[in-house]
Amino acid sequence: MLSIMGQSAAIAHLQRVIAAGRMAATWIFSGPPGVGKYRTAIALARTCLCENPRHARNQQANGLLNPALEPDFDMILACDQCESCRAIDHDAHPDLHLIYRNLIRCHDRSGKSKGTTLSIDVIRGEITGDDSEEHRVEPKLYKRSQHGRGKWFIIDEADLMEPPAQNALLKALEEPPPQSFLVMIATSPAELLATIRSRSQWVSFRSLPPAVLVPQFVQRGLTQSQAKLLARLSDGSLGRAVRWLSLQEPVRPVEDEHASPCSPPALGIGSRRREAAEKQPAIFECIERISLAMDNLATGRAGAMVLVDAVRAYAEQYARMALREDPLSSKDRAVRDGAAILLGFVAAWLDDRLRYAIGSPIEAPLPSTQQALPPAAMVQCLDLCQTAQRQVDMNAHVGLLLAATATELEVEIRRCRS
Numbered sequence: 001m002l003s004i005m006g007q008s009a010a011i012a013h014l015q016r017v018i019a020a021g022r023m024a025a026t027w028i029f030s031g032p033p034g035v036g037k038y039r040t041a042i043a044l045a046r047t048c049l050c051e052n053p054r055h056a057r058n059q060q061a062n063g064l065l066n067p068a069l070e071p072d073f074d075m076i077l078a079c080d081q082c083e084s085c086r087a088i089d090h091d092a093h094p095d096l097h098l099i100y101r102n103l104i105r106c107h108d109r110s111g112k113s114k115g116t117t118l119s120i121d122v123i124r125g126e127i128t129g130d131d132s133e134e135h136r137v138e139p140k141l142y143k144r145s146q147h148g149r150g151k152w153f154i155i156d157e158a159d160l161m162e163p164p165a166q167n168a169l170l171k172a173l174e175e176p177p178p179q180s181f182l183v184m185i186a187t188s189p190a191e192l193l194a195t196i197r198s199r200s201q202w203v204s205f206r207s208l209p210p211a212v213l214v215p216q217f218v219q220r221g222l223t224q225s226q227a228k229l230l231a232r233l234s235d236g237s238l239g240r241a242v243r244w245l246s247l248q249e250p251v252r253p254v255e256d257e258h259a260s261p262c263s264p265p266a267l268g269i270g271s272r273r274r275e276a277a278e279k280q281p282a283i284f285e286c287i288e289r290i291s292l293a294m295d296n297l298a299t300g301r302a303g304a305m306v307l308v309d310a311v312r313a314y315a316e317q318y319a320r321m322a323l324r325e326d327p328l329s330s331k332d333r334a335v336r337d338g339a340a341i342l343l344g345f346v347a348a349w350l351d352d353r354l355r356y357a358i359g360s361p362i363e364a365p366l367p368s369t370q371q372a373l374p375p376a377a378m379v380q381c382l383d384l385c386q387t388a389q390r391q392v393d394m395n396a397h398v399g400l401l402l403a404a405t406a407t408e409l410e411v412e413i414r415r416c417r418s
């Protein structure tokens with residue numbers, strides 16, 4: 001539990017609950033993605049299932065004081081040695097059940113699910129069971145704890161539970177069996193039924209500050225300025241940034257100028273830049289390319305379609321990477337996720353223009369010209385970007401949405417420059 005960084009308030013809350021012996025049966029861990037919610041849930045279960053938990057004063061626990069607890073607070077931590085701790089480290093503890101949407105592969109009755117949501121079949125198969133005639137499934141929730149220290153169920157991305165899945169779970173939560181504990185991990189807890197939310201204890205997790213993230217990235221071989229930029233663009237999410245850094249596929253070669261009538265106008269990425277790009281994670285080339293497309297859009301050197309092409313190319317690349325990791329996942333979903341990330345980079349470029357205009361310092365600017373643009377127009381453009389991010393996350397046609405958004409951005413930016 002001590003290895004979880006930047007979440008001292010959440011850890012302090014859980015430590016107080018453990019110390020008081022008042023562990024609630026149902027929890028919601030809410031907060032941005034990739035900030036340690038899932039790891040904390042596993043650490044909590046590991047501590048409670050440990051055969052020989054150890055005590056440590058806050059100030060002596062690992063040399064780092066948790067500022068949200070008194071210096072002499074008696075922390076209770078997993079021993080890391082016992083059979084239970086070791087079983088959890090090897091994903092093999094019979095009383096710890098990890099539930100995630102891809103488990104649909106084990107429970108899919110239609111054989112067609114891509115696991116984009118958390119299906120009722122997964123909830124039945126992994127937690128509540130099913131007593132229907134044709135598909136009788138034993139409820140894991142009501143089985144005896146094998147090690148006698150309770151049973152833990154951790155649902156990742158619980159906010160992706162379909163309504164029937166939530167209803168099935170709700171019935172189980174109304175009368176939970178003794179010594180069974182459920183943690184729901186959620187970035188959008190509002191998607192959970194009000195009746196589930198009101199039955200749960202909440203722990204909020206926050207975005208990780210640059211002071212926590214930057215050293216992590218530097219350890220992974222990034223320069224200080226790359227690390228700062230990544231901390232900014234990932235919105236304080238270590239998980240998100242690490243995923244971006246794993247984007248290792250060779251990037252699409254930049255076409256030579258006038259190579260084909262369909263190729264985008266020259267973006268100014270010459271061979272020197274290409275050489276530099278080979279030495280850095282692909283995500284930074286992607287950031288550079290988007291920045292440059294925006295620079296060119298603003299100066300009139302290129303049109304909206306260059307931006308659309310850049311966003312689409314990298315969104316497709318992101319999707320290919322996601323499919324390599326999980327070949328059965330949805331390509332459409334992955335392209336949407338990729339497009340939303342890239343729209344975030346466009347938003348950061350707009351935010352930089354706004355800050356240059358009002359003279360607000362930028363801790364980690366995008367690699368682009370330091371051009372100021374009128375704040376009112378930039379606010380308008382940021383609105384366009386946010387709307388597009390929301391729509392791409394839903395069912396909008398990605399190509400059309402990107403084209404429409406880029407064109408609107410072009411019109412708005414050109415208008416404020418004329």
Ligand SMILES: [Zn+2]
Nearest residue numbers: 050079082085
């Ligand atoms: Zn232990």
